[in-house]
Amino acid sequence: MKITDVKALRRDFPIFRHRTYVDTACYAPGYARVAQAAADWHSSAMLMPGTSFDQTLAWLKPVAFARVEAAKLLGAQEEEIAFITSTGMGNCKIADALDLKAGDNVVINDLEFPSNVIAFTARQRKGVEIRRVNHQGGRLLLDDFAKLVDDRTRLIAISSVQWTNGFRMDLKSLVDLAESKKAYVVVDSCQSLGAMELDVRKTGIHFMVTQSHKWLFGPFSTGLMFVRRDLIGKYDPTIVESGNLFKNPARQPYHHQLDLDNLTDYAIEFVDTAAKYQSCPNLPGLWGLYESLKTINAYGIANIEERVLHLTDRLIERLRAVKGFTVSTPCGEGERSGIVSATTGSVDTDLETMRRLSQLGVGVSVRYQAGCGGVRMSLHFYNDEEDIDRLISALLGETKPLYFH
Template structure:
């Protein structure tokens, strides 16, 4: 599949110039169709056939295999969640927090990566230490100082504020040397460039399928390193969390399945698998090379308003304007979809492989000189 074929398969692009995939991607027809087809089979055929539960579990197993393959891990190391925020909360709720424990996060994190720790500060007297950054960059000396007595370090692989790629593996090494675990928010990376969650060495990686993978809402993923379980205290439990739900004494699944509690719709994960196969059919090399060309074009047109890196790191391009919210509304009136940011106060455009030069030019024309 080439980018033009992908573009033609996305109905929303007939109605607007869409440059907001970093918030939520527009789904292709085949992705939505995969979910719809499953729902109909599950509701109409399964009750009189194999049964709703076997059909659902088989669909989840197949989707898990596709998703794990895309993320470079084993199916047994991957739990399905509802979103990135849900996956982050699964980790937060499985650590036996003690008063005075330290969580280190960057000032580049999405609220999904800040609110759980703020809540722990209120409920468990956990200290939340914030790493200050400059234009989306970490100072590694500051990292070493901050994590020296930390229990958990939280960072994004690719920042939603500036589109910068953070040195995840280096931070992981520093944190592990200090005795801390690491949770990575990878939702802006997956679907933009190849991601092998095992190469980072992180204990946990949270992500979701509704952004750059172009899936539908409701499919989150949580990778858990097998060595991380010994430092967790599992509290959530349900029939899908255990090896044998009919046993007199429960035993959690050895792998990440222990985080999955009970009945949930497989439809978002069926769509996720279809979305992954669609992006893989386009090719992540194609995604990266096309996004690089298009973002170069956009950055050249923005000039000194650009707040993201001048060289390519991602499809997220942040730029300054006098009134970000008014600019977003004005562009929306022209059928161009972008978003404003609170920190920094700016506008962010997201450029994906389905976009083209005409989209970029329309955006630049709408922004004005």
């Protein structure tokens, strides 16, 4: 579906009725269909028609549909998808399953959001070495990773898009480097999935974790985990819940999978899918996620990426004409995403700018890490050219509130 009627799309995001919101990288504005789906689950929980078995199966059907949509978005198989509550929890389960030991090393970088590295840095207490690539002018260079990856490297942890400046990593080249040393790549796609194409087959990534409240415009505490098919049977989690042992209950009821009268041996026999990494499902969240994934796939991620890059092209061009601001986002071919950062050169002035814009009805953030960042603006496919015009007007010194109806 081509993105031709943006006004119709924006009607399902009520924030645009009164505010210019260009801050999806912090969290997405509420999507009416997601809110309605979560409300529908709560309504059904209050009414509880039928038996608890029947009710559970009915609740899990949208979860199964969400898995189908997630697999479609990623170019994955359904059995490679698990649902998680956060990127940090997903990474903890990966670190746990890989059983990192003294002498192993994990390669990170100095631009990463903490949740993509602390699960691995915590293993330093067990003797795991953490090696860090330092950015070069906001870019992460493959050659710098190559200098640190060796035969004891187990994992490279990387974001598909960096949270401070929107730098987009060449994942395929990084995977090729990792595999040359029999290492894995885990990708945090929080700042790209839903806006930028991420095909797990084309990139070859081994693991991926993400949350839905940013570019997937889904609920909080609801996320996705991808585990490549050839690795599912190779590693098992030690953080285990009963749900890790069941096949898809929306297609095969619980009482057809286990003898519920004879569980006293408490045997652990994992399901042979990525679902063995899941926890108890956040049902209202996953009902909402199904709606957001369905919308993204209906428009097509290639169409969405094309529109997002068109909008950020326009924003970068306009920002370069704003006196006193310097675009700090890398703008080379293949490096850009939906995030654009620009700075006055002063953190304090950038913060003052953010607060002044907010008073004018324009939502942005300020983010810095390792000396990289500035006023962070982030555009999704539901933004339009008028959002950019109002943002630029505010940056140029407009003093009247830019609310509109």
